[in-house]
Amino acid sequence: MPQHLIRKLDHCVGLSGDDQDTLTRLVRDVAWFSADRDMIDEGAAVRQVSVILEGRACGYKQLEDGRRQIVAYLFPGDLCSTPFVFPTIINYSVRSLTSVRVARIEGQDILSAMQRSAGIARAFWLDTLATAAIQREWTANVGLRTARERIAHLLCEIMTRLRAVGLADRDSCTLPLTQEDIGETVGLSTVHVNRILQDLRASGLITLKRQQLTIPDFAALRSAAHFDGSYLCHPRPDLDRKYAPVPQQFATAMASPALS
Amino acid sequence: MPQHLIRKLDHCVGLSGDDQDTLTRLVRDVAWFSADRDMIDEGAAVRQVSVILEGRACGYKQLEDGRRQIVAYLFPGDLCSTPFVFPTIINYSVRSLTSVRVARIEGQDILSAMQRSAGIARAFWLDTLATAAIQREWTANVGLRTARERIAHLLCEIMTRLRAVGLADRDSCTLPLTQEDIGETVGLSTVHVNRILQDLRASGLITLKRQQLTIPDFAALRSAAHFDGSYLCHPRPDLDRKYAPVPQQFATAMASPALS
DNA sequence: CGCATCCTTGATTTCATTCAAGGATTGTGG
DNA sequence: CCACAATCCTTGAATGAAATCAAGGATGCG
Numbered sequence: 001m002p003q004h005l006i007r008k009l010d011h012c013v014g015l016s017g018d019d020q021d022t023l024t025r026l027v028r029d030v031a032w033f034s035a036d037r038d039m040i041d042e043g044a045a046v047r048q049v050s051v052i053l054e055g056r057a058c059g060y061k062q063l064e065d066g067r068r069q070i071v072a073y074l075f076p077g078d079l080c081s082t083p084f085v086f087p088t089i090i091n092y093s094v095r096s097l098t099s100v101r102v103a104r105i106e107g108q109d110i111l112s113a114m115q116r117s118a119g120i121a122r123a124f125w126l127d128t129l130a131t132a133a134i135q136r137e138w139t140a141n142v143g144l145r146t147a148r149e150r151i152a153h154l155l156c157e158i159m160t161r162l163r164a165v166g167l168a169d170r171d172s173c174t175l176p177l178t179q180e181d182i183g184e185t186v187g188l189s190t191v192h193v194n195r196i197l198q199d200l201r202a203s204g205l206i207t208l209k210r211q212q213l214t215i216p217d218f219a220a221l222r223s224a225a226h227f228d229g230s231y232l233c234h235p236r237p238d239l240d241r242k243y244a245p246v247p248q249q250f251a252t253a254m255a256s257p258a259l260s
Numbered sequence: 261m262p263q264h265l266i267r268k269l270d271h272c273v274g275l276s277g278d279d280q281d282t283l284t285r286l287v288r289d290v291a292w293f294s295a296d297r298d299m300i301d302e303g304a305a306v307r308q309v310s311v312i313l314e315g316r317a318c319g320y321k322q323l324e325d326g327r328r329q330i331v332a333y334l335f336p337g338d339l340c341s342t343p344f345v346f347p348t349i350i351n352y353s354v355r356s357l358t359s360v361r362v363a364r365i366e367g368q369d370i371l372s373a374m375q376r377s378a379g380i381a382r383a384f385w386l387d388t389l390a391t392a393a394i395q396r397e398w399t400a401n402v403g404l405r406t407a408r409e410r411i412a413h414l415l416c417e418i419m420t421r422l423r424a425v426g427l428a429d430r431d432s433c434t435l436p437l438t439q440e441d442i443g444e445t446v447g448l449s450t451v452h453v454n455r456i457l458q459d460l461r462a463s464g465l466i467t468l469k470r471q472q473l474t475i476p477d478f479a480a481l482r483s484a485a486h487f488d489g490s491y492l493c494h495p496r497p498d499l500d501r502k503y504a505p506v507p508q509q510f511a512t513a514m515a516s517p518a519l520s
Numbered sequence: 521c522g523c524a525t526c527c528t529t530g531a532t533t534t535c536a537t538t539c540a541a542g543g544a545t546t547g548t549g550g
Numbered sequence: 551c552c553a554c555a556a557t558c559c560t561t562g563a564a565t566g567a568a569a570t571c572a573a574g575g576a577t578g579c580g
Contacts, residue, residue: 059396061396061397061400061404063404063486064486067404067405068404069399069400069403069404071396071399071400072396082385082388082389082392084385084388084389085382085385085386085389088389091393091396091490091491092396122345125342125344125345126345128342128344128388128392129342129344129345129348131392132342132388132391132392132395133351135392135395135396135399136319136321136331136332136351136352136395137321138399139329139331139395139398139399139402140321140329140331142399142402142403142447143329143402143444143445143446143447144321144323144327144328144329144447145327184403184404185403186403187402187403187404226323226324230351231351
């Protein structure tokens with residue numbers, strides 16, 4: 001059932017057929033959410049892992065005065081929480097951006113699957129690693145880049161991640177975000193997001209219409225954003241020997257061919 | 261040897277005496293760094309976990325044009341990388357802020373210790389969870405708070421974390437950061453950091469002189485920063501039943517008494 | 521068709537950066 | 551122990567980037 005998850009994990013780590021079957025059988029039930037609904041509330045004690053099957057969601061934090069920061073996007077194959085500790089208190093909220101289907105897996109079942117299969121354990125560890133790397137990159141993105149770079153970087157990341165799970169055509173994907181959402185992601189006002197998007201359009205770097213994002217020349221947008229996608233995928237250990245001595249080349253290798 | 265690590269893990273999770281001994285025995289060797297040296301380079305393949313024993317360090321990312329973003333501070337008891345995957349490619353650099361002593365633990369040794377002891381595994385999982393929570397909070401801090409709030413928030417966090425490992429007096433601690441460092445942490449220019457610090461001093465919220473930070477009225481700074489420290493410590497599972505139904509109270513409980 | 525949400529645009533104000541230079545502190549070598 | 555250099559902190563003035571305010575237009579939904 002959680003095909004995107006399996007695909008994602010297999011893509012980075014390699015998963016045996018047995019492990020893939022095991023993951024499929026773990027799913028207890030499937031839940032539905034319509035768009036713009038809170039799926040998990042900050043402070044909740046969570047005993048299951050929710051895997052996004054279909055649709056898009058985001059994680060966010062909110063201050064009492066209403067200011068909101070989106071801290072993560074959740075696409076098919078992504079987990080809504082860490083799969084290691086149960087119950088766990090979540091300190092962000094998860095909200096659907098479109099209608100969303102999630103598979104729920106009992107925390108204890110994940111833990112015992114990890115205990116029985118080193119491959120599964122490794123896969124979830126690497127996935128967690130990648131999630132942490134994304135979060136670090138977001139911190140840097142908001143703190144260090146100009147408004148234009150930030151938005152370009154975000155779009156590069158989204159496109160790359162969607163491609164990794166087969167949800168983007170060659171150069172386009174759906175982007176069910178309002179300009180307000182984007183602003184709350186990269187720390188800019190709605191008005192300013194609008195102007196930057198216009199600018200990116202005028203520069204021929206993107207097309208964005210009816211929630212359809214197209215990046216005609218990915219390399220161009222990437223360099224406008226200083227985007228290096230290597231943080232999105234951690235190499236399987238057996239590939240390490242090839243790349244470790246030349247980390248710079250590794251970075252470029254991971255960044256380009258996926259979207260060449 | 262890694263007393264701060266043990267103390268931190270025990271504080272949140274509870275560690276049996278056996279587990280504490282095990283951790284101590286894992287340490288293979290101890291390394292020294294003087295101030296302002298790169299301890300780990302972005303892109304390196306890491307096979308050990310480095311535990312900070314003494315001193316302060318930071319994790320940072322740098323663009324080709326020189327812009328730098330600090331993405332983490334590492335204090336005694338903190339790990340320089342995730343303890344789950346070896347070898348692992350690190351996508352940020354670690355640099356000492358003062359002279360630093362680190363204990364190196366072989367990755368394989370950690371993994372087998374986790375396999376032998378559920379308590380140790382749980383402890384590292386929770387620590388990883390906390391690290392991820394800090395990173396999320398930093399993203400939100402830079403993205404949605406005002407300059408004044410950002411800096412106040414950072415100072416609250418640093419003080420709280422240092423207290424948790426016993427490195428702060430009642431209301432003061434050392435802060436071996438230049439104003440440039442602070443700026444690169446919260447996404448502000450050095451000049452502006454200077455002005456905000458003056459403002460915080462003038463408001464009586466902090467004293468900062470010769471790398472000594474004092475927060476005379478923590479509650480005041482906390483409210484100026486909208487700081488809620490609950491993200492810094494994840495409750496031990498056996499405490500969950502008490503707190504889960506009233507997450508808001510839990511949050512306040514974690515935030516205040518440590519510094520009352 | 522009509523309402524609501526979202527996008528767009530211009531004008532203005534606020535916040536933060538940059539530029540520039542002087543002062544303090546720390547550390548180093550004579 | 552003092553002088554000097556280097557780094558860091560501080561301050562002012564000018565510029566620039568982004569937020570805010572305000573209003574009109576497009577789009578999609580019921």
